[in-house]
Amino acid sequence: MTFLPSDPSHAVSFAxxxxxxxxxxxxxxxxxxxxxxxxQKLAQIVAHEYGFLGPFLSARVExxxxxxxxxxxxxxxxxxxxxxxxxxxxxxxxxxxxRQADQGDVQGALPDLKRLVTQFPEVPKYHxxxxxxxxxxxxxxxxxxxxLRALRLDPRLEAALTLLANxxxxxxxxxxxxxxxxxxxxxxxxxxxxxxxxxxxxxxxELPQAIATLEEATEVxxxxxxxxxxxxxxxxxxxxxxxxxRVTHALDRALAVIGERKGAADVWDTARQLLDHVTLAATQxxxxxxxxxxxxxxxxxxxxxxxxxxxxxxxxxGVLAKLEYGWxxxxxxxxxxxxxxxxxxxxxxxRHELEHLRxxxxxxAARRNRWFVSTPETHExxxxxxxxxxxxxxxxxxxxxQVTAFVxxxxxxxxxxxxxxxxxxxxxxxxxDAHPTLSALAYRSVKAQLxxxxxxxxxxxxxxxxxxTIFRANVAMNGTFALWFDERWPRRTDLVxxxxxxxxxxxxxxxxxxxxxxxxxxxxxxxxxWIRNWGEVLGLKGWFGxxxxxxxxxxxxxxxxxxxxxxxxxxxxxxxxxxxxxxxxGALEWLDREGLARAxxxxxxxxxxxxxxxxxxxxxxxxxxxxxxxxxxxRHLVSLLYVCLxxxxxxxxxxxxxxxxxxxxxxxxxxxxxxx
Numbered sequence: 001m002t003f004l005p006s007d008p009s010h011a012v013s014f015a016x017x018x019x020x021x022x023x024x025x026x027x028x029x030x031x032x033x034x035x036x037x038x039x040q041k042l043a044q045i046v047a048h049e050y051g052f053l054g055p056f057l058s059a060r061v062e063x064x065x066x067x068x069x070x071x072x073x074x075x076x077x078x079x080x081x082x083x084x085x086x087x088x089x090x091x092x093x094x095x096x097x098x099r100q101a102d103q104g105d106v107q108g109a110l111p112d113l114k115r116l117v118t119q120f121p122e123v124p125k126y127h128x129x130x131x132x133x134x135x136x137x138x139x140x141x142x143x144x145x146x147x148l149r150a151l152r153l154d155p156r157l158e159a160a161l162t163l164l165a166n167x168x169x170x171x172x173x174x175x176x177x178x179x180x181x182x183x184x185x186x187x188x189x190x191x192x193x194x195x196x197x198x199x200x201x202x203x204x205x206e207l208p209q210a211i212a213t214l215e216e217a218t219e220v221x222x223x224x225x226x227x228x229x230x231x232x233x234x235x236x237x238x239x240x241x242x243x244x245x246r247v248t249h250a251l252d253r254a255l256a257v258i259g260e261r262k263g264a265a266d267v268w269d270t271a272r273q274l275l276d277h278v279t280l281a282a283t284q285x286x287x288x289x290x291x292x293x294x295x296x297x298x299x300x301x302x303x304x305x306x307x308x309x310x311x312x313x314x315x316x317x318g319v320l321a322k323l324e325y326g327w328x329x330x331x332x333x334x335x336x337x338x339x340x341x342x343x344x345x346x347x348x349x350x351r352h353e354l355e356h357l358r359x360x361x362x363x364x365a366a367r368r369n370r371w372f373v374s375t376p377e378t379h380e381x382x383x384x385x386x387x388x389x390x391x392x393x394x395x396x397x398x399x400x401x402q403v404t405a406f407v408x409x410x411x412x413x414x415x416x417x418x419x420x421x422x423x424x425x426x427x428x429x430x431x432x433d434a435h436p437t438l439s440a441l442a443y444r445s446v447k448a449q450l451x452x453x454x455x456x457x458x459x460x461x462x463x464x465x466x467x468x469t470i471f472r473a474n475v476a477m478n479g480t481f482a483l484w485f486d487e488r489w490p491r492r493t494d495l496v497x498x499x500x501x502x503x504x505x506x507x508x509x510x511x512x513x514x515x516x517x518x519x520x521x522x523x524x525x526x527x528x529x530w531i532r533n534w535g536e537v538l539g540l541k542g543w544f545g546x547x548x549x550x551x552x553x554x555x556x557x558x559x560x561x562x563x564x565x566x567x568x569x570x571x572x573x574x575x576x577x578x579x580x581x582x583x584x585x586g587a588l589e590w591l592d593r594e595g596l597a598r599a600x601x602x603x604x605x606x607x608x609x610x611x612x613x614x615x616x617x618x619x620x621x622x623x624x625x626x627x628x629x630x631x632x633x634x635r636h637l638v639s640l641l642y643v644c645l646x647x648x649x650x651x652x653x654x655x656x657x658x659x660x661x662x663x664x665x666x667x668x669x670x671x672x673x674x675x676x
Contacts (some may be wrong), residue, residue, distance in 0.1 A: 011122055013053075014076040017061070019155035021148065021164075022179060024049060028061075028075065037061050046077055052149050053079045053121045082119055090120055098129060106136050117146070124154040132163055135170075143167050158187040166196060174200045191221035195230050202234040210234040218253075225267045228254035232271070236278055241285035244440070247278045255491040275492055282440030287344035290438055294347060297354045298336070305361040308333045309354075313340040315659065320346040323353040325360070339659070345448070348431075348441035355427040359527065360549070368525025369549035372419045374412075381542040382411045389467035393604075407467065409607060413652060414470045415544050421477040422530040425484050425515055426522065432488065443492075446485055450495050452651040453478035457502055461596040462648065472504045473538040479508030480515070510537055580658055583639030584665035590640070591647055592673075601626045603644035606637050 017025060027049070031042040039060070046059035057078040066072045097112040113130040120126055131146030147164040150157055165180035181197035184190070198214035201207075211234045217227035232250035235243045254271045261268045298309045307326045314337045324335040336353060338346060363369035383390070386407050393407070432442055456462050457475040466474075479499035486496045499505060511534055518530060528546070535541050591599055605626050621631040632640070638656060645654045646662070 011081045012076065012078050013050075013122060013153055014062075014074045015152075015155050017073040017075055020075070021151055021155065024152070046075070049152055050077055050079070052117075053077070054082065055080050079122070081122055085119055087120075090116055094126065094129070101129075101133055101136075106133050109133060110137075117149075121149075122153060124150045124157055124160070127153070128157060128160045128163065131160070131167075135163060135167060138170075140167050140171055144171075156187055158184040158190065158193065161187070162190070162193045162196065165193075165200075169196070169200055174204050178204075189216070189220055191217050191224040191227055194220060195224065195227040198227075198234060199230045202230065202237055207234055207238055211238075218250075222253075223257050225254040225258045225264050225271075228257065229267050229271050229274075232278075233274060236274060236281075241282065244278055244282040244285070248275060248282075248440075251275050251278070252490075252492075258491075260491075272492060279440040279443050283344045283444050286438060286441060287347055290344065290347035290351065290435075290441055293435060293438070294350050294354060297351065297358070301354060301357050301361060302334075305334075305357065305364070309336050309357075310334070311336045311338060311350075313338050315339065321349040321353050323357055325357075341660075345441060345445045348438065348445040351431060351435070351438070352424075352427055352445075355431060356423070359423065359427070359524065362524035363528075364550050366524040367550050368528070370525075370528045370546045371549040372415075372528075372531070373545050373547055374415070375545050378542065378544055379408070382408070385469060385539075385543070386411065386467050410466060410470050411543070413649070414473050414540065417474060417477055418535055418538070418540060418544070419531060421481060422515060422534055423527045425481065426519060426527055428484070429519065443489055446481070447493065447495075449651065450478060450482055450485060454482075454495060454498055456649050456651065457499070457504075459596075465597065465600050465648075469539050472507065473540060475499070475502050476504035476507035476511060476538060477534075479505055480511040483508060483512040507537060580635055580639050581661045581665050581668075583636045584643060584658065584662055585668055587640045587643035588665060588669040591643055596647055598626070599644040599647045603641055603648065606641040606644070609637070610641070 017028065020028070027045055028042070031038045031045055037060070042061065043059050050059075057080065059075070059077050062074050062076055063071045064074060093112055094116055097109040097116070100112075101109040110130075110133055113126065113133055116123070116126045117130055127146045127150035131143045131150060134140075134143035134146060144164065144167045147160050147167065150160040151164065154160075161180050161184035165177040165184070168174070168177040168180070177200055178197065181193050181200065184193040185197065194213055194217035198210045198217060201210035201213060211231065214227060214231035214234055217224065218231060221227065228250045232247045232254065235247045235250065251271045251274055254267060258264045258268050298311070302308045310333050312335065320339045322337050324331075324337065326332060326334045329335070334357060336350065338350060360369055383404075390404070390407055428442060428446060432439060453474070457478060463471055479496075479502065482495040482499045486493070499508060514533060514537075515530065518526065535543065602624065605624050609622065609624075620634060622634070622637055623631060624637075639658070642654050642656050642658050642662060645652050
C-alpha cells in the first residue's frame with residue numbers, strides 16, 4: 001500500500017510482512033538476526049526488489065501491536081517519486097489504454113501502459129494492468145516482473161495474485177501457482193481464481209480437491225463458462241462412468257452460458273470435443289446395460305405380440321441391425337439380425353428395432369396397423385412427377401430402361417425415408433424418456449446418421465443429379481431430425497445451422513412444427529397419419545399406398561417398407577467377401593479418376609443389367625456401354641456398383657453384403673492416397 005504525503009518529493013510504501021509473496025518473505029528473512037534486523041542487508045534486499053521505484057531513502061521493518069494484542073511486522077519503504085507529475089492526466093491515459101486493450105488492441109495499448117509505470121511506479125494497478133497485457137501477448141517474463149511489482153506495492157491485490165499464478169501455470173510451474181491462487185481466494189473468492197486453481201489441481205492429479213474447487217466456482221458465478229468446462233474435465237479425468245452424466249451436464253452448461261461460439265470460441269470448441277469423447281466413453285461403458293435392456297424388452301414384446309424374437313448375427317451390408325417380422329415372412333417368430341463385430345452403437349439400433357416392433361404391436365392391438373406399399377398406380381404417379389428428370393437423364397444418352405431403373409431406385413429410397421423419419425422421431429423420443437442412461441448411445445448413433453445426410457445435402461453433384469423433388473424431400477426430412485437432435489442436445493453440433501442454409505429448410509421447420517404439435521397426443525397408429533401428412537408437404541402425395549396390417553398378409557404379400565427383407569438371390573456369403581477386396585479397391589481408384597457423375601451413369605447401367613440376375617460364381621463376362629472396351633465378371637460388377645452407390649449417397653444400404661471388405665478397401669485406398 002502506498003501513500004503520497006504533501007511533500008511530492010517523498011512517498012512511503014508499507015506492507016504487512018505476512019502478506020508478501022512467499023519468496024519475498026524468505027528473502028527478507030535473510031536480514032533477520034537474533035538481535036533484530038540487519039539494516040544494511042535489509043536495504044540491499046529492498047533495493048533489489050523495489051528498484052523499479054527509483055531512488056529510495058530508507059527501508060525498515062516496524063512492529064505494530066494489533067487489536068488482538070499480537071505484534072504485526074510491516075515493511076516500510078520511503079522513496080522519491082519522479083517530479084512534475086499530473087495525476088488526473090495519468091488516470092485519463094490509463095482509462096484510454098484499458099479501453100483499447102479491452103477492445104482487442106493489446107499491442108496498441110502497451111506504450112501508454114509502459115509510460116504510466118515509468119511516471120507513476122508506485123501505483124499498483126498500473127503494474128497489474130501492464131502485467132496482464134504482457135500475459136495476453138504471451139511475454140511471460142515481462143508479465144511476471146510487472147505483477148511482482150504490483151504485489152510489492154500491494155500484496156493484498158487478489159487479481160494480481162491470480163494473474164501471477166496464471167503466469168507460473170503457463171510456465172509449467174503449477175506448484176508455484178497453487179499457493180498464489182489459494183492466497184487470492186483467501187482475500188476474495190472470485191470465479192477466476194477458483195476456476196484456475198481447480199484446473200491446476202486437476203492437472204496435477206488432485207481430482208477430489210479440483211472437483212470441489214470447481215463446484216465452488218460455479219456457485220460463485222454460474223455464468224462463467226470456464227468454471228463449468230473445468231468441472232466437466234475434472235470429473236471426466238476420474239474415469240468413473242458413474243460420473244459421466246455430471247460431466248455432460250457441466251459441459252452442456254458451459255455451452256449454454258456461452259450461447260454461441262463467438263462468445264468464447266476456445267471454450268466452445270474444447271467443450272464440444274470433450275463431449276464427443278465422453279459420449280464415446282459412455283457408449284462403451286453402457287454397452288452391457290443396453291444389451292440387458294434389449295433382452296428385457298425383447299421378452300416383453302414377445303409376450304405382448306405372441307411371437308418370440310430370435311436374435312442372430314448376420315452380415316447386413318450397410319446396416320447394423322434389422323427386424324424381420326414373423327407375420328410378414330410367414331415364420332412363427334420375429335428375426336432380429338445384428339451385424340457382428342461392430343461397436344456398442346449397434347445396441348441402440350437393436351433397441352430402436354424393438355421399439356418399432358412395440359409400436360406395431362400396439363397398433364395391431366388397436367386395430368390401426370398399416371403396411372406401407374408401392375403399387376403400379378403409385379409407380380405411375382412417381383413416373384409422371386419425375387418425367388422432367390427422366391427426360392434430362394435420357395438426353396445424356398442413357399437407355400430408357402436404365403433411366404427408369406435408376407429413378408425408381410432413388411424414389412424407393414425417398415419413400416423408405418418418408419416411412420421411417422416420423423416414426424423414428426417418435427421412437428428416439430420414447431427411448432430417451434424410457435432409458436436416459438442410454439443417452440450417449442442414442443447421441444452417437446443419430447449424430448452419425450445426420451452427418452452422413454448432411455454430407456449428401458451439401459454435395460453439389462448429388463444435388464445436381466438427383467431429381468429435385470426427391471433431393472429436397474431428403475434434405476427436409478434430415479433437417480427435421482436435426483431440429484429434434486438439437487432440441488435434445490442443444491449447441492453440441494452445427495447440424496441445424498448447416499441445414500438452415502439449404503433450400504429445404506422451410507419444409508423442415510414445417511414438418512417439425514407439425515410433428516411436435518401432434519406427438520403429445522399420440523395414440524397407437526397415429527404415426528401413419530403423420531406419414532401421409534408429411535408426404536403431402538414434401539410433394540410425395542400418391543407415391544405410396546397402404547394395406548391393412550392387422551392380420552398376417554397372404555403368402556407373397558408386400559412387407560412393410562422400412563423392414564423389407566434384404567435377402568436376395570445370389571446374396572454374397574461371408575466366406576466369399578474377401579475375394580471382392582481387390583475389385584472394391586480397383587473401383588475406388590476408378591471413382592477417383594472418373595468422378596461422381598460417371599458413377600451415377602455406371603450404377604444405373606449395372607442396376608438395369610442386374611435386374612436379370614448376375615452370375616457371381618461362374619465365368620460369365622459382361623460389358624458396359626458406359627465403360628466400353630472392358631469385360632467384367634459378375635463379382636467385378638457388383639463391387640463397382642457398391643462403390644458407386646456409396647459415392648452417390650453414403651447413407652444408402654446397397655443390399656449387398658460387402659460392408660466389411662468395403663471398409664477394408666476404403667482404408668487401403670486412403671492409405672495409398674496419403675502415400676501418393
